Amino acid sequence: MPPPTLVWMRDRGGRPALTEERIVRAATRIADAEGIDALSMRRVAAELGTGTTSLYRHIVGKDELIELMVDAVYGEDPLPEPGDGDxxxxxxxxxxxxxxxxxxxxxxxxxxxxxxxxxxxxxxxxxxxxxxxxxxxxxxxxxxxxxxxxxxxxxxxxxxxxxxxxxxxxxxxxxxxxxxxxxxxxxxxxxxxxxxxxxxxxxxxxxxxxxxxxxxxxxxxxxxxxxxx
Amino acid sequence: MPPPTLVWMRDRGGRPALTEERIVRAATRIADAEGIDALSMRRVAAELGTGTTSLYRHIVGKDELIELMVDAVYGEDPLPEPGDGDxxxxxxxxxxxxxxxxxxxxxxxxxxxxxxxxxxxxxxxxxxxxxxxxxxxxxxxxxxxxxxxxxxxxxxxxxxxxxxxxxxxxxxxxxxxxxxxxxxxxxxxxxxxxxxxxxxxxxxxxxxxxxxxxxxxxxxxxxxxxxxx
DNA sequence: AACCGTTCGGGTACGGTGTTCCCAGAGCGG
DNA sequence: CCGCTCTGGGAACACCGTACCCGAACGGTT
Structure with missing residues (x-):
């Protein structure tokens, strides 16, 4: 029987945990580089090195994924400072x-x-x-x-x-x-x-x-x- | 041996011949009524009562089909008469x-x-x-x-x-x-x-x-x- | 009349898609 | 130690576009 290892040193293959945010970022990367037609769930999973259906633990479906992508882009630049009246x-x-x-x-x-x-x-x-x-x-x-x-x-x-x-x-x-x-x-x-x-x-x-x-x-x-x- | 029938009375099942124009019209009907996502080659073929791959005798592919649909719509209204200068x-x-x-x-x-x-x-x-x-x-x-x-x-x-x-x-x-x-x-x-x-x-x-x-x-x-x- | 090349219709199959269903394992409270 | 919940992921389903092939029927030539 192997000795129990401490939780936080367990080997998770060096991959950070799967989160909604990481999925959205990966999907955005793919869509930016290869076009929206190249964006598929399988492709996103491959990018993240996970199984395809694991994505559905964090994302309802492809449509909602795209909606999240849209909102993420709207948030990537800071809002401009209030201007002078022109x-x-x-x-x-x-x-x-x-x-x-x-x-x-x-x-x-x-x-x-x-x-x-x-x-x-x-x-x-x-x-x-x-x-x-x-x-x-x-x-x-x-x-x-x-x-x-x-x-x-x-x-x-x-x-x-x-x-x-x-x-x-x-x-x-x-x-x-x-x-x-x-x-x-x-x-x-x-x-x-x-x-x-x-x-x-x-x-x-x-x-x-x-x-x-x-x-x-x-x-x-x-x-x-x-x-x- | 059956007697030879005259060409133009042959039974083609009452269907008019498959043409590019009929395909474009059927596809447009489907896209109008059910949305562009419902437009598939199989759906168009079903609408026309033919086999799916027969469409490719007249149409290069789906992308070109859509391009033909776009142009057809631009042609469906007559151009307006020349106006008065306003x-x-x-x-x-x-x-x-x-x-x-x-x-x-x-x-x-x-x-x-x-x-x-x-x-x-x-x-x-x-x-x-x-x-x-x-x-x-x-x-x-x-x-x-x-x-x-x-x-x-x-x-x-x-x-x-x-x-x-x-x-x-x-x-x-x-x-x-x-x-x-x-x-x-x-x-x-x-x-x-x-x-x-x-x-x-x-x-x-x-x-x-x-x-x-x-x-x-x-x-x-x-x-x-x-x-x- | 017999052949032949070309065109048309369409069946099969391949590699892809989004998604559902189920199962394995891990962490944790009791 | 038992069970409960949560995460990851494999198998499978119902679609998709379309390449490949084959049979049938036509027009034209011999």
Whole structure:
């Protein structure tokens, strides 16, 4: 009979205990690096070196796991300090930070438009944004709509921005290969001559990068909001 | 030996021939009615009364099927007639029509933010929208950005609008059940008193319906765009 | 009329998925 | 020492997308 070993020196294979937090972090790592389609329970378990079904001791199901991931991302940056009263500038900064988060976690934009986010970190952030919007108008209803519209714009903008990158990633093409294959198709359309304004855009117009387009829309939107109030 | 039958009277079980178009239509029917998650090759085949793998004679794979579905939806409404020169009003109408399409096909918003849409119907619609934007500015680059920003806003707006409905649908709750369960949670958060602005929104602010919020943002955005030009 | 190449429909099977059910073992209070 | 609760994990189920193959039927040529 082997001598009893002290509990805390028992060999647990060097692995820290399985917790909700570790599962969420591992899942986020996978989704960030390999895309949301590569996120599976088996994959997460492999990442953590555990059995697949052990995850279900800490997580209700995959859907809830994703919800936890979403909220965790909303909590990863500290809330900005209270500003000086320039609500347009502050809202712009909030929008930019939100955009950075969405770009850092390419799966987020899609998930955020699948279920309403209601986690604690989401609420905390929403509270902060509302406090800035309150500087713009005393009307609580309007302040709420301002926040909604802003979030809406950022979400839509980043979604579009990510669509291209995602298409490239899943087809496994390099940047150049993809540009070429699309370019060939677009050239055909242009040559057909049936879409004069589309042609004008392809030939005549520059194609500003994603950030420029984002800032253009953001600026317009904030300008429009100050008009409307 | 049976007598040879004329080709065109042969019994094909009364089923029309399998074509790409019929497959796309069946898939769209399923996705509209049961959600994008219920769309599977086997389900489509069952809807058409054929074998699952027969679909692959006409369709490269599921991804391409969805791309065809997206383009088909963009083609289902006729393009609006050329208008009278009021570009703000025309762009607003285009945005409203786009919103209606996205709402009629709840899977669309999500897919549109997964791959850049490049089908013929998408291009035709884009050409038309660009022609309206050209009335606002002679600068082709700016016109392109206007169209992008507008589409971006509509996409983001509808995504948010659908998220709630989708969450309700997949949890199988009725409208009331869902409102109650969320309400209970929100009440807890409010009671904690930690988020004063969030509370103000919940208690003090009305919650305008989705269309009102959409129109508010659309109006602001168009106002901002005329400022900027 | 006989052959032949091509196309279409579809059955089988493979490797994946989320999740449920059950069991083994460990820690702990009595 | 007995039982109770909690954690980890294996087996199995019902799906999924789709590659591979085969039979049947068509159009065109000999």
């Amino acid at each position: 609500w347009r500038g502050e809202l712009a900064d909030i929008a930019r930070a939100f955009r950075r988060s969405l770009l850092a976690h390419p799966w987020l934009a899609q998930q955020a438009s699948r279920r309403p986010a209601l986690g604690p970190n989401v609420i905390a952030r929403s509270d902060h944004t509302l406090s800035v919007a309150a500087k713009a108008t005393p009307d609580a209803t309007k302040a709420g709509m301002i926040v909604d519209v802003l979030n809406t714009y950022v979400l839509g903008s980043v979604s579009g921005e990510l669509a291209e990158a995602e298409a490239r990633r899943t087809t496994g093409m390099t940047e150049d290969q993809w540009r070429n294959s699309v370019g060939e198709y677009v050239a055909q359309v242009v040559e057909s001559g049936r879409y004069p304004h589309f042609n004008r855009r392809v030939i005549e117009a520059g194609d500003p990068d994603a950030e420029t387009r984002f800032e253009f829309g953001l600026f317009s939107l904030l300008a429009g909001l100050s008009d409307v109030l | 570009w703000r009003g025309e762009l607003a109408d285009i945005a409203r029509a786009f919103r209606r399409s996205l709402l009629a096909h709840p899977w669309l918003a999500q897919q549109a933010s997964r791959r850049p849409a490049l089908g013929p119907n998408v291009i035709a619609r884009s050409d038309h929208t660009l022609s309206v934007a050209a009335k606002a500015t002679p600068d082709a680059t700016k016109a392109g950005m206007i169209v992008d920003v507008l589409n971006t806003y509509v996409l983001g707006s509808v995504s948010g609008e659908l998220a709630e409905a989708e969450a309700r649908r997949t949890t199988g709750m009725t409208e009331d059940q869902w409102r109650n369960s969320v309400g209970e949670y929100v009440a807890q958060v409010v009671e904690s008193g930690r988020y004063p602005h969030f509370n103000r929104r919940v208690i003090e602010a009305g919650d305008p319906d989705a269309e009102t919020r959409f129109e508010f943002g659309l109006f602001s955005l168009l106002a901002g765009l005329s400022d900027v030009l």
